[in-house]
Amino acid sequence: MKPATRALSNPTINDIARVARVSLATVDRVLNARPGVREATVEKVNKAIAELGYVRDTAAANLARGRIYHFMFILPSNSNEFLVMLEAQIEQLNRRMRHERTRLSCTRVTAFDPMALAETIDAVDASKVDGVAIFGPETPSVRDSIAHLKANGVTVVSLVADIPSSERDFYVGLDNVAAGRTAAQLLGRFLGETRGRIAVLTGSMLARDHLERRLGFDEVMAREFPDLEILASLEGRDDPALIEKLVPEVLASHDDVIGIYSSAAGNEGLLRAFRTWQPARRPVVIAHELTPLSRSALATGAFDAVISQDCGHLVRSAVRIMRAYSDSMPINLAQERIRIDIYLKENMPQ
Amino acid sequence: MKPATRALSNPTINDIARVARVSLATVDRVLNARPGVREATVEKVNKAIAELGYVRDTAAANLARGRIYHFMFILPSNSNEFLVMLEAQIEQLNRRMRHERTRLSCTRVTAFDPMALAETIDAVDASKVDGVAIFGPETPSVRDSIAHLKANGVTVVSLVADIPSSERDFYVGLDNVAAGRTAAQLLGRFLGETRGRIAVLTGSMLARDHLERRLGFDEVMAREFPDLEILASLEGRDDPALIEKLVPEVLASHDDVIGIYSSAAGNEGLLRAFRTWQPARRPVVIAHELTPLSRSALATGAFDAVISQDCGHLVRSAVRIMRAYSDSMPINLAQERIRIDIYLKENMPQ
DNA sequence: GTGAAAGCGCTAACAA
DNA sequence: TTGTTAGCGCTTTCAC
Secondary structure, eight states: OOOOOBOOOOOOHHHHHHHHTSOHHHHHHHHTTOSOOOHHHHHHHHHHHHHHTOOOOHHHHHHHHTBOEEEEEEEESOOOHHHHHHHHHHHHHHHHHGGGTEEEEEEEEOTTOHHHHHHHHHTOOTTTOSEEEEOSOOOHHHHHHHHHHHHTTOEEEEESSOOTTSOOSEEESOOHHHHHHHHHHHHHHHHTTOOOEEEEEESOTTOHHHHHHHHHHHHHHHHHOTTSEEOOOEEOTTOHHHHHHHHHHHHHHOTTEEEEEEOSSOHHHHHHHHTTOOOSSOOEEEEESOOHHHHHHHHHTSOSEEEEOOHHHHHHHHHHHHHHHHTTOOOOHHHHOOOOEEEOGGGSOO | OOOOOBOOOOOOHHHHHHHHTSOHHHHHHHHTTOSOOOHHHHHHHHHHHHHHTOOOOHHHHHHHHTBOEEEEEEEESOOOHHHHHHHHHHHHHHHHHGGGTEEEEEEEEOTTOHHHHHHHHHTOOTTTOSEEEEOSOOOHHHHHHHHHHHHTTOEEEEESSOOTTSOOSEEESOOHHHHHHHHHHHHHHHHTTOOOEEEEEESOTTOHHHHHHHHHHHHHHHHHOTTSEEOOOEEOTTOHHHHHHHHHHHHHHOTTEEEEEEOSSOHHHHHHHHTTOOOSSOOEEEEESOOHHHHHHHHHTSOSEEEEOOHHHHHHHHHHHHHHHHTTOOOOHHHHOOOOEEEOTTTSOO
16 A cells, blocks of 8 residues: 655635635635625635635535435437447446445436427426436427426436537537438448449437438438439338338338448347348448447448447436536536447457 | 535445444554454454445545545657647646646656666656556566566556556557457458558557557458558658658559558658659558548548547546556446547548 | 534544 | 544534
């Protein structure tokens, strides 16, 4: 064991109190913007804070408060692999953070059902919850519910799919337009000189993330690979069974499908559809989300690339951000940016 | 402002002391494995700890100790873009963490000079430093210096390039063999049916990361793209000027170079060499590290893809790990795994 | 409006 | 070998 290193510390509220010639309690009142302090005193204290370059020790503050953070995740009740992984990460982080005064909980709401989502948001007890992370569709009722929650002092972040028209504090997720562009570029480059049609699988036109991906995909396809013809989106509603039914229909009606962009959840259904399809030439397939299934599809060559976002990062990021907002602390944007991960079989994590 | 949420807390040392019928000080002694406690008492305390599921509150412990962590980074004195970014991240994190009882410092050592590195490591004052992160070559003298540091109770992590034969506690960096494989796969797929020669740029045969990349690259090339001929590595020593001189020589002696794998630092020199080269067909270029220069090369199309590791993540990870080892706390391996990032112009962070 | 004092969970002198 | 006590930086009663 190393001896403790005790050194030149940062200024504390004691220093502020001394410099500003007030008591600790007054400094605390100013720091936490509590009422009952004369304007002149507030200024004295703020001057001392600026002078000394004081920064509050959040750990000590939380210790004194005995504060426990309560954060809630609201996810669609779909049970595709991505959501299973997301929920597993939430549970894992919850266990890890029990000892850091933080509690996470997770609620499921029927997928693509804005009313059910709005009701769930309305049911949040603002006196018991410090922050809510929402993964769901962007509709007026959802916006209203978010506004209501914000008005009650709860931090709100959108997760995976943004809700930019709402008053959410932050969006934790990737740039879905850029993800769609990336898929197009990979598909186009991997196809090289080959000519034919491209099938696109999406989830729901209600889901902002799905729409954005299609937008970015079409943009790059039109600009850089104008010789490839893109078919209309198949709406799979992230439902493996539905996808398994839809895919063969399209493949049967076009015998020159050389590329597939699976832009939403439900790879399971796509892979099952593949089992009964015997194309002349194996198509290039770009899918989303690295999951047990897509990993094995990469390994066997059924998928050529997978575009993904790190579930662990999503959850840690959401929690860090809800904490930062709860404490009015700054955010490291570079750390919170969710990367558009590209996985080939060669760079999958073991 | 929300009211503080005060709730069912975790057990504290007070609970342990009560259950084990000893004093706080004794509990503290057992927790910190300090001597001077009877075996029987130790067991009583440990029993209570297990019974209550006690987990130490590190924040409170650090507050009480007034402890300040001192971590040191040792980097090569080369000044390529990657190192500039790495050092910038260290400085930025240092500013951020001043208020979390953590101080970071950074020392530079002549690149590819094992003796100079060993001397620098030997010069570390173990009584003032809790952990050291080393980015440098793996040689016997370096190993010995690391062993010496470890013997003095300092945590050691290898950074970017591993030193597996040493007693380093952890390696923070990516799997370079897999990175080489990834480069080969991208190059091969982007080339499609085109046939010709591939030039490979490396840094130094002394650098483990460079060797490993070449290894992985050759493996996938031989297995999946046997029709492409790979030329011998050009050793650029991460020196832009040297690279600018070497590249045209190779291109002049082979008129069918259709692909380039720039596996080390010094993209600057490569890009300058391109300015005077007029090939019949633009080659496919895969480079390493997303930097201002490689970003613009992606944007203009001079590079087709960049394989990268996130500098911010490297530094944060190294610090989290040194902290965890200093406190004998567990590590979240999934969070610390450094990803092999693939960037196309479409998925670059803005 | 402002201040004094107790206490959050833990550590470290100093006693016993 | 063990216990008592002060105090880390901050918050929060409760007086004044």
